[in-house]
Amino acid sequence: MVHSEVLTIPARKGIAAYAAKGQTIKCINTHGEQVVDTWAFNRNDLTEFMSMEHSRPHLGHIFPKVGDSLRTNNRRPILTIVEDTSGGIHDMLIAACDRYRYELLGVSGHHDNCTDNLAAGMALIGLKAPETPSPLNLFMNIPVRPDGSISFDPPVSTPGSYISLRAEMDVVIAFSACPQDLLPINGKSCRPTEAHFQIF
């Protein structure tokens, strides 16, 4: 029960933690409209990690739902969605934001970003991700229309709503509270906030 306390994913920043096989990882959208980019790595071999492109063919759909097991790049279940009070809208299609994304949006100089946040969160516990896998973007609302077009919409989640994920192997879980403040992906006010998580 090392991590049963409520831990903070600081606004605009990343964090990583260990979770054992069978434990539940609960990610809480504390203020209601915060996207949380999420990664999971096999604790014993970081080159095996949760992969959106490997999960889709096994799920048979492009949006994750309760009961779904996300898979690794070795096609093994790594996280299963066991509960979701957030409205069930999450994204599996969009890369983590990065310095290039913000440069193209007109930002000059440093802007926090989820790609660097993954690296920083892992570094806090002495680890290095072998690459930046395409993340599971919790609470992120990317509608896909019948013609295949997509848009970046505000979350449908509400304050205190959450999603719970069961670890199917010993994992390193990494979160980034997305610092996107130029598009309304974190709500129309474009104000990134903290979020929280528990492991029990």
Add this chain to the structure above:
Amino acid sequence: MVHSEVLTIPARKGIAAYAAKGQTIKCINTHGEQVVDTWAFNRNDLTEFMSMEHSRPHLGHIFPKVGDSLRTNNRRPILTIVEDTSGGIHDMLIAACDRYRYELLGVSGHHDNCTDNLAAGMALIGLKAPETPSPLNLFMNIPVRPDGSISFDPPVSTPGSYISLRAEMDVVIAFSACPQDLLPINGKSCRPTEAHFQIF
């Protein structure tokens, strides 16, 4: 015009080649129903490569069309679709098949797969991909329904139809003629065939 001849992507196998900025890479579905997994790497820095998850937010849709520029993981255009006679159905959602995929489908022992084919194709020209990016699956028919469900359907392309891609930087292009023979992704007969390409 080093590569202006018609080159073969052998059935079930992979191949890689150089293309200079501004050159056109034409991938021909010779027998009509062959999926060709496709990757592109910055020739001068293989850690920069075509990325489906980085392309989607900039394209604004999840299926590629003529006029689209696919982007790298640094969000720079790398390949632009300039012509397509194949019916316009290609996939950006599904990982390359791999040994794990075939094990889960009940195959015991070796089965050719696109992940190993990328590595083998790169090795033929003395290179090593830093990872296996999610591929651009040419001619692959993965319909996405309004509820987000997907299926693995036969290609709509016809013999001799093709897609042409303009290189937006000096690239290494890699192809794998997908060896999937358990699902009808390469046609209802489940018989993988060769395909061809030209660079001019």
